[in-house]
Structures are given as structure tokens and as C-alpha cells.
Amino acid sequence: MSTTASFFVPVQDQIHRVEHLMRSQAEGHNPDLKAALDHLISSGGKRIRPTLTILTGRMLGADEDRLVTLAAAIELLHTATLVHDDLIDGSLLRRGIPTLNSRWSPGATVLTGDFLFARAAKLAADTESVPAISLFATTLGVIVNGEITQLFTSRCRANRDEYYQRIYAKTASLFETCTCCAALISPVSAETTTLVRQYGYDIGMAFQIIDDVFDFTSDQSQLGKPVGSDLRQGLITLPTLFFLENHPDDEDAQEILAGDCLHYDEQVSRLVEKIRTSEAIDLAMAEANRFVDQALEKLQQLPECPERHHLEQLTLYITRRNS
Amino acid sequence: MSTTASFFVPVQDQIHRVEHLMRSQAEGHNPDLKAALDHLISSGGKRIRPTLTILTGRMLGADEDRLVTLAAAIELLHTATLVHDDLIDGSLLRRGIPTLNSRWSPGATVLTGDFLFARAAKLAADTESVPAISLFATTLGVIVNGEITQLFTSRCRANRDEYYQRIYAKTASLFETCTCCAALISPVSAETTTLVRQYGYDIGMAFQIIDDVFDFTSDQSQLGKPVGSDLRQGLITLPTLFFLENHPDDEDAQEILAGDCLHYDEQVSRLVEKIRTSEAIDLAMAEANRFVDQALEKLQQLPECPERHHLEQLTLYITRRNS
Numbered sequence: 327m328s329t330t331a332s333f334f335v336p337v338q339d340q341i342h343r344v345e346h347l348m349r350s351q352a353e354g355h356n357p358d359l360k361a362a363l364d365h366l367i368s369s370g371g372k373r374i375r376p377t378l379t380i381l382t383g384r385m386l387g388a389d390e391d392r393l394v395t396l397a398a399a400i401e402l403l404h405t406a407t408l409v410h411d412d413l414i415d416g417s418l419l420r421r422g423i424p425t426l427n428s429r430w431s432p433g434a435t436v437l438t439g440d441f442l443f444a445r446a447a448k449l450a451a452d453t454e455s456v457p458a459i460s461l462f463a464t465t466l467g468v469i470v471n472g473e474i475t476q477l478f479t480s481r482c483r484a485n486r487d488e489y490y491q492r493i494y495a496k497t498a499s500l501f502e503t504c505t506c507c508a509a510l511i512s513p514v515s516a517e518t519t520t521l522v523r524q525y526g527y528d529i530g531m532a533f534q535i536i537d538d539v540f541d542f543t544s545d546q547s548q549l550g551k552p553v554g555s556d557l558r559q560g561l562i563t564l565p566t567l568f569f570l571e572n573h574p575d576d577e578d579a580q581e582i583l584a585g586d587c588l589h590y591d592e593q594v595s596r597l598v599e600k601i602r603t604s605e606a607i608d609l610a611m612a613e614a615n616r617f618v619d620q621a622l623e624k625l626q627q628l629p630e631c632p633e634r635h636h637l638e639q640l641t642l643y644i645t646r647r648n649s
Numbered sequence: 650m651s652t653t654a655s656f657f658v659p660v661q662d663q664i665h666r667v668e669h670l671m672r673s674q675a676e677g678h679n680p681d682l683k684a685a686l687d688h689l690i691s692s693g694g695k696r697i698r699p700t701l702t703i704l705t706g707r708m709l710g711a712d713e714d715r716l717v718t719l720a721a722a723i724e725l726l727h728t729a730t731l732v733h734d735d736l737i738d739g740s741l742l743r744r745g746i747p748t749l750n751s752r753w754s755p756g757a758t759v760l761t762g763d764f765l766f767a768r769a770a771k772l773a774a775d776t777e778s779v780p781a782i783s784l785f786a787t788t789l790g791v792i793v794n795g796e797i798t799q800l801f802t803s804r805c806r807a808n809r810d811e812y813y814q815r816i817y818a819k820t821a822s823l824f825e826t827c828t829c830c831a832a833l834i835s836p837v838s839a840e841t842t843t844l845v846r847q848y849g850y851d852i853g854m855a856f857q858i859i860d861d862v863f864d865f866t867s868d869q870s871q872l873g874k875p876v877g878s879d880l881r882q883g884l885i886t887l888p889t890l891f892f893l894e895n896h897p898d899d900e901d902a903q904e905i906l907a908g909d910c911l912h913y914d915e916q917v918s919r920l921v922e923k924i925r926t927s928e929a930i931d932l933a934m935a936e937a938n939r940f941v942d943q944a945l946e947k948l949q950q951l952p953e954c955p956e957r958h959h960l961e962q963l964t965l966y967i968t969r970r971n972s
Contacts, residue, residue, distance in 0.1 A: 355794045358801050410763060414756035433737035434800055436759055440733060441793045443763070447770050447786035454779050463770035470764040471678045477757055478681050 331643050333636040334372075337380045340394055344376045347398040348405075351445035362426060362438050366405050369423035372647075375504050376401050378529070378640065382522055383508035385633035392453050392511050399449035399462065400504055406442035407469055409435060414477075422550050458507040465503040468495050476561075486567055493534040494527075501530025521624055525637075528621035532644050535614040538563035542602040554598030558591075564613060568606035576600065611645070618645055654966050656959040657695075660703045663717055667699045670721040671728075674768035685749060685761050689728050692746035695970075698827050699724050701852070701963060705845055706831035708956035715776050715834050722772035722785065723827055729765035730792055732758060737800075745873050781830040788826040791818050799884075809890055816857040817850075824853025844947055848960075851944035855967050858937040861886035865925040877921030881914075887936060891929035899923065934968070941968055 334341075348367055352360035376397035383393040411417075412425040413435045419425060427435040443466070450462040472495020479488075505526030509519040541549065541556050542565050549555070556563050562570075562582070570579050578597040601607070621641045628634055657664075671690055675683035699720035706716040734740075735748040736758045742748060750758040766789070773785040795818020802811075828849030832842040864872065864879050865888050872878070879886050885893075885905070893902050901920040924930070944964045951957055 355790070356798045356801065359794065359797060407763075410759055414759060431800075432755065434797065436733055436737060436762075437793055437797045437800065439759075440730075440762075440766070441790060441797065443766055444786055444789035444793055448783065448790060451779060451783040451786050456774060456777050456779065456782075459779075459782055460771065460774040463767055463774050466767035467678070467764060467771060470760055470767055471682065474682060474757065474760045474764065475679045477754075477760065478679065 331639070331647075333381065333639040333643065334377060336632070336636060337377050340380045340390070340397070341373050341376055343394045344373070344380075344398045344401060347394060347449070348402050351402065351442075351449070355441070358434075359438065359441055362430075363442075366409070366426065366442075369421060370401075370405065371421065373401065374533075374640075375404055375500065378501065378526070378637075379504040379508050381633050381636050381640065382505045382526075383512055385628065385631055385637065386509055386512035386514045386518065386522070388508060388512040392455075393508065395449055395452045396458065396507055396511060397504075399446050399453070400500065400507070402442055402446035402449060403462070403466060404500060406439045406446060407466075407473075409439040409442060411473070413439070414473075419550060453507070453511055455507075455511045458510040461503055461507055461510065465499050468499045472496050472499075485562075489562065489564060489567060490531075493531060493538075497534035497537075498527050498530030501533065502526040518628070521627060525621050525624040528617045528624065529641055529644055532614045532617035532621065532641075535564055535610060535617070536645055536647075539565055539607060539610050539614065542598065543607060553602070554594065557598055557601075558594050564610040565601050565606045568609040569601045569604055572604070572606065572609075573600075614645060618642070654962070654970075656704065656962040656966065657700060659955070659959060660700050663703045663713070663720070664696050664699055666717045667696070667703075667721045667724060670717060670772070671725050674725065674765075674772070678764070681757075682761065682764055685753075686765075689732070689749065689765075692744060693724075693728065694744065696724065697856075697963075698727055698823065701824065701849070701960075702827040702831050704956050704959050704963065705828045705849075706835055708951065708954055708960065709832055709835035709837045709841065709845070711831060711835040715778075716831065718772055718775045719781065719830055719834060720827075722769050722776070723823065723830070725765055725769035725772060726785070726789060727823060729762050729769060730789075730796075732762040732765060734796070736762070737796075742873060776830070776834055778830075778834045781833040784826055784830055784833065788822050791822045795819055795822075808885075812885065812887060812890060813854075816854060816861075820857035820860075821850050821853030824856065825849040841951070844950060848944050848947040851940045851947065852964055852967055855937045855940035855944065855964075858887050858933060858940070859968055859970075862888055862930060862933050862937065865921065866930060876925070877917065880921055880924075881917050887933040888924050888929045891932040892924045892927055895927070895929065895932075896923075937968060941965070 345367055349363060352363045379397040379400055380393055383396070384390070408420065409426055412420055413427040413432060416427070417425050418428040426438060430438070447463070450459045453459065472492060475495070476492060502523050503526070506519060506523035509522045538556065541563065542554055544553070546553055552558060557566055566582075569576075570583060573579050574583065578593060578600070618641055622638060625634055625637055625641065668690055672686060675686045702720040702723055703716055706719070707713070731743065732749055735743055736750040736755060739750070740748050741751040749761060753761070770786070773782045776782065795815060798818070799815060825846055826849070829842060829846035832845045861879065864886065865877055867876070869876055875881060880889055892899075893906060896902050897906065901916060901923070941964055945961060948957055948960055948964070
């Protein structure tokens, strides 16, 4: 599957407007910022978050201009967090394209991320919805708090609750913000807002679990990084958690359960191979599908319309996409 | 002068509330963030920005709770920018107290700054004034754009326009935001809002010029850094600009005017000494006083009240404070 998946078609024009609005944020500012923003936007993904925002808002009767503004705010916030993440992780490539920190000094990279935060906040303010702006700011706090917790928490911790908290902070909180903010700028009831917020939560959780599965099942050329790179960095994700639960006697599993990181590349590679060929992959996918089913159930409670149909397609796409 | 200057007295309670609200932003988040925030708030300055915000808003009839929220948002934004600045500059001390980056990894420092931005944005949203939130976000963009411009601009550039643009971005834009946002949450006319915004601009410009003068005239124990540290870093401020204008034949001045940085410590020390004992200091102070006079003129146009009197005291204090 690619960005030509059917549900992307009806939002093509809006996505172009979103990208144009993102690019325009550097206008009147330093030309180096314009160059950085152009680079970041040209190398940027499938725009799943703006697509989700626009389809949700359109379904609920939001004004198109405000919706484009909101979608640009969210995607720019997402971009800003990636700029700082790549710097902190020392990543030189993202989606096969050089990161900002691979070319610029740490200082310039920090400030560019800060600038994107500032302009994302300005775009959020441009929606003129105080509840949407407030949720937007809260979510940035949740995302950053999650990253700090990950940074300060000892690696190789195997705990399902911690995993769910981490992927909520990392991914689901922003998906939830996409759908909830779209509702907050729409003429709908508090019940509908809660419903689409939960829908955003569900697909966000599914999205990250599947990303974590792909980290084991895709090959290096698809991932743009070594297979099992999470585990290699000491990050325990759902496939590993299932493997540990089902194979407590495995020698590598025992080491992790004892609270140790695996120290040798060969040992990690061996464990990655065991996990990717085990039932842990199917169990993790089943967990992702449970969130997908919950998401679809939420959609069923909304009036039928073309956008609801597109959102169903987007929800199903989450599990079938390539990484 | 110290924080016991008379105009601080009537806002003492509010400043305590501002600090309490700032500290509470880490609640429900990672305990390391709470520790960082406590450290930053305990080591934080005179609270001139919150004082300016509260006195202005009170003069204009703003609700006290919203005013405290706004003041906390502004001071937290200011704190966040300092966290990233100290990291980028590699500063180990600020006001004689260890910086966050002197103790934490670069990654943890970047994320802590990001967290403070997020919570500052949330506090701004809590004022529930879209124009205030919007100006707040715009100002963060201006500040960061100024820092990036400084980072990418070759050092040792001697240009008055650039200097004014730089100190506007660095300092006056946030002072302007203090007074303008205070007006935006008050029941006042657009004319009054413009007037107090200009007042904030004037005292912000005066504040930074005087800081730049102190960098030459204070001694190392007061500054907590070497005298003339701006010039040592290749940063040309107003005293140097006046010296260059008045002594174009000075051998050190000529080197700078030719676009070169001074390469030897002894040469910089010699030039610093020439500047600090020259008329350039008085000329720069006169320029700061011109902004102070403009600020006082703006205040004269507002109805007389105790807060206006306190703001006059605050304005005069700007030129007399120790660094």
C-alpha cells in the first residue's frame, strides 16, 4: 500500500494546503529556517495525522479553513518532536533522508525544533478554539514527558503497563488530539467529541503496536535500519513482552527478565530471530487488531457518510500499511 | 538596589502565586521534571517580567487569577528559552547557580526545555484569550528566530540596525508581550493596548541596552563572568558600536571594522578597557535613557493610579538596577 490508498484521494487538495501552510511558517524569518522547513516537509511521510484530522472534522461539519490550520499545527508539532528526537538519538537518517542534525550543529537543530514548536502553537491559536489550543499544549507536554520518562527509565524493563503508557505518550496522544481537536472546532455534542477522541486513541495505539511489530518483521531495506533496532537499543516492545511471557525459560529471555540488557550483538540478533519466528508476532498483531476493532466500533456509532467510510478505510489501512 | 525595590512590594503575593503555579506544572509528570523545575525556579532572578505583567494588568482592570496565569506563562517561557540557550552556549553557571546542562545530558536538557515550552503554552491557553495566546506564540517565534539569526550571522558585525533587531528579538519582544497580553485580558480599548505595548517595547529595549553596558562597567564578581564577555564572544553591542563610530582610527577598532574578530585575549582585553573608560558608555546609557523617557511618556498618557506610579518606579529602576 502507498499514499494512493483510496481514503487519501478525497483529502489530496487539503493535504497540499496543509503542506503549503506549514512551509509558509518560515516566511519573514531567517532564510536558513525556510531551507530547513522545506527539507523537513519534502522528506515527510504519509501525512496520516493531517488526513485523520481532516476526515474527522469534515465528517463532523468543521469549517475547512480551520481544519487545514489545525492539521498543519498538528503535523508541524509532530515534525518538531522528530527534529529533537533525531538530535537526541543521534539519528542521521529518517525515511532514508538525512536528518537536520546530520547537517547542522546541535544548537541550530535545537533552535529549529523550538521554532517549529512556536509556529505550531501559532497555528493552533489560529484555530481560535481555546479548548483545541489547550488540548494541543497539553499533548505536547504528554509527548515530551513520555520521552523524558523513557530517557530516565532504565532500559530493558519488561512491563506491559509501562509499554502502554509509553506508546500512549509517544503516538496515541497525538492521534487522539487529531480527532478530538477536529471535534472541538465542529458543531457537535460533548458525547460525539468523546467518541471521536476514543476513536483517535484506539487507532493511535494500533498504529504504534504495528510499528513495533514491523520493527521485527520487516527487512532492513524497508525499515531503513537494522531489524529489531528497538530491542538492540534496550527498548522492550509488545512482541518481546509476549515472547518473554510465553518463553520464561529461554536463556536470553531470562537475562532480560533478570533486569539485564543483552550485551552482545550476536545474542540480540539471536533473540530477535527467535521473536520474529515465534507466535509473539501474531499475538501482538492480535492486540493491534483489538484496538482496530474498537476503533471501528466507535465509528459505527456515528452517522453514515462518505467521510465515515474513508475513516473506516484509514483504520483498516493502519494494520496493512508497510512500515 | 535589590528585589526590595518599592514597586515589588505590592505584587509580592502575586509573585508567590506565579512561582507556585510555575512549580505545579510538573505535577503528574516525571519526578525528574519536578526536580528540574524546582531548581530552575529557585535560582530564578528578580521576576521583572511577571511584575511588569501584573502591575500593567492591575492598572487596566484585569482579573487577578488570569493575570497570575499569564505572568506564569511568560516567566515559564522565558525560563525555557534560558534552558536551551545555556545548553547551546555551554554555560555552566547562571546567576552563580549551576545550569541544567551542567548536570544533565544534552538530551535531557533539550527535553526539559521542550516540556517548559509545552507547559508555558498550556498556561497561556488557560488565560482563555485567543489574542493573548496568539501573541504569546508569535513572540516565541520571534525570540527563536533572533537566536538562529545570531547563530548563522557571522560574528563581529558592527551595524546599529542589526543590533536593534537583535535586542528586540532577544528581550524587548517579551517585555512587549508582558504589557500587551496584560492589556488583551483587560477591559480596555485598542488604543490603550497599543500604548502599553509600546511602553513594554521601550522598557525592554532600555533593559537590554543597560545589560549590554553592564557587561563593560560591572566587575567580574557582579557579572559572574568576565568583563566584556559579549565582545570576547564576538558580539558587538551598543557601547562597542559607539566606540567604533567615535574612534575609527583605533587599531583594534579598525580590525573589527574590517570584519575580523579579535583573535588574542590580550587584544580583546585592551579594547574592553578602552571602551569602558571611553565616552561610549555614557552615549549608550543616554540611548537607554531615551527609551526610558519614551516609556515614561507613554505612562503619562494613562490615568493616574497607584499601579501607574509603581510602573514609573519600575521603569526608573531599569536604569539603576545592578546587573
